[in-house]
Amino acid sequence: MNHPYPSGREIKLNPKDMIVSKTDPRGVITYGNDKFIEISGYKETELIGSPHNILRHPEMPSAVFYLMWDSIKNGRNIMAVVKNLAKNGDHYWVTTDFDIKRDMEGKIRNYIAFRQAAPKHVIEAIEPLYTKMLEIEKKSWDGCIPRISARLFGRKTNELQPVYRISG
Numbered sequence: 001m002n003h004p005y006p007s008g009r010e011i012k013l014n015p016k017d018m019i020v021s022k023t024d025p026r027g028v029i030t031y032g033n034d035k036f037i038e039i040s041g042y043k044e045t046e047l048i049g050s051p052h053n054i055l056r057h058p059e060m061p062s063a064v065f066y067l068m069w070d071s072i073k074n075g076r077n078i079m080a081v082v083k084n085l086a087k088n089g090d091h092y093w094v095t096t097d098f099d100i101k102r103d104m105e106g107k108i109r110n111y112i113a114f115r116q117a118a119p120k121h122v123i124e125a126i127e128p129l130y131t132k133m134l135e136i137e138k139k140s141w142d143g144c145i146p147r148i149s150a151r152l153f154g155r156k157t158n159e160l161q162p163v164y165r166i167s168g
């Protein structure tokens with residue numbers, strides 16, 4: 001499926017909305033709640049069986065997903081701020097938490113992502129950082145650049161702690 005072209009229009013989420021999706025260990029979507037389907041603009045049949053990068057916005061730095069996968073694959077939750085792309089090209093900002101489900105042998109069976117509207121002050125703090133990270137990544141000529149960008153992200157989010165902490 002071709003990725004839509006970003007329209008630059010933001011979809012304002014209701015702070016009470018909870019957008020949930022579930023994937024297999026490779027990030028292929030196996031379930032989405034009604035909100036997930038509604039906001040994404042895709043049909044349920046288009047989402048189920050698709051890789052989760054179907055929602056990937058081109059302005060999201062790779063380092064965020066690098067850190068996210070590094071964390072959840074090792075069984076650690078992470079709170080990520082993500083700009084997602086809907087089917088019509090509009091975007092929406094969310095904060096995402098993960099639940100990691102294992103089988104009887106302890107192997108990861110599923111990931112579940114719980115998303116809520118990212119507060120305005122969080123978007124305002126994170127957007128310039130993501131722009132900077134993306135600039136670094138565009139100059140990338142091998143895979144080490146997302147790691148450098150990830151380190152910058154780690155440092156900055158520490159500095160940003162007071163605004164980055166989500167208090168609702």
Ligand SMILES: Cc1cc2nc3c(=O)[nH]c(=O)nc-3n(C[C@H](O)[C@H](O)[C@H](O)COP(=O)(O)O)c2cc1C
Binds near residue numbers: 021084111
């Ligand atoms: C449970 C789960 C939820 C995810 N949710 C999103 C999401 O909402 N948006 C997104 O762009 N990527 C999401 N991802 C990450 C994607 O799998 C993918 O790594 C990311 O879009 C980067 O795509 P790329 O590796 O093709 O660059 C999620 C992954 C998992 C396991």
